[in-house]
Amino acid sequence: MSLEKEQKINRLLNSQPFGVVYLSSWLTENGFSTQLLNRYKKSNWLYSIGTGAWMRVGEKPTYEGAVYALQQQTQSSIHLGGKTALSLLGKAHYLELSIQRIVLFGGSKEKLPAWFNKYDWGLKVNYCSSSFLPSKAGLQSFDQGNFSLQISNPIRALLECLYLSPKRQELVECYEIMEGLNNLRPKQVQELLEQCTSVKVKRLFLYMAEKSKHDWFKFINIDKIDMGKGKRSLVKDGVYIAKYSITIPKVLAEYE
Structure with a gap:
């Protein structure tokens, strides 16, 4: 050569x-x-x-390096979200001694490349493509040492958890995470809730925020948030919360 x-x-x-x-x-x-x-x-x-x-040659691929490539070399909105982002930011309720699964979110028309899906990263990859939030709203930079990744901030990450609930994410764990988010910025919360298109997610988030008695909740203007119409039932034989028109698991309603 x-x-x-x-x-x-x-x-x-x-x-x-x-x-x-x-x-x-x-x-x-x-x-x-x-x-x-x-x-x-x-x-x-x-x-x-x-x-x-x-x-x-001489370097071993990691899922972080792969996500970086998608973000920086293709301008993809695919990012670490949900519980994975919360864990990286120290906001997860349960501390994982070793990462066995990562949660990735991307836009509704975005797919993980075949090479990403086929490669053995040594952990399970759960990918969700959706448009319930603008693709790059609520992201923040996270230092990985050699480079930085765009990951969900705590607000977006919890909204993503609620989006996956109740089938792929336990609601009680979502509430336990919410309890720890006592220093959120009301303006950021307001903006993301106004941009969110999932009625289920918005109702659950507001219910949990109010139940947690966070100081920032009093600054949220619910009138500016489209709460949709009609009732939403997340489980059978649950507890109906009239204020938010949702039926939730009894264990969540009685959780203290």
Whole structure:
């Protein structure tokens, strides 16, 4: 391989943080053809972790490095959300000694690439595509050491948990998380609730916030939040909360 080609790939690899995945689409945009990439592979510069994804030789892929690539190389809104974001921010109710599952959220038309789904990250990946919140509202930067990721802030993360409830997320655990969120900014809460399109999520969030007796709740203007019409029943034989027109599990209604 010519010195010029070696310098070209070296410059590109050095432009990205250590440990990130390199997407073929991004490499092509930067002037690296499939033929050239295969030559770099033979020359032991890169190795493939699946169709459309590469790693620098000597580095091992991580799910964080893969999410970074999606966010930075394709401008995807796919991000760590729900309980995963809450755990990273120290807001989860139960401390996990080791991460065995991650929760990813993305826009309603976004899908995880096949290489991401097929690769063994050593943990279970739960992905949810939705449009109940604007794709990039309520995200914050989270330092991963070599690079930063966009993850859900505590408000959005709890809203995502409620979106998954009650089938994929226990409501009592959501409430226990809510109890710990005593220093939220009312303006941020207001903005996300006004942008949220899920009636179930908004009613549950407000019910739990009021039940938790957080000081910030008194500053929320419910009149500006579209609460929808009609009743919502989350479980059979539950307890009906008239103020929010929702039927919730008895264990949640009686939780103190």
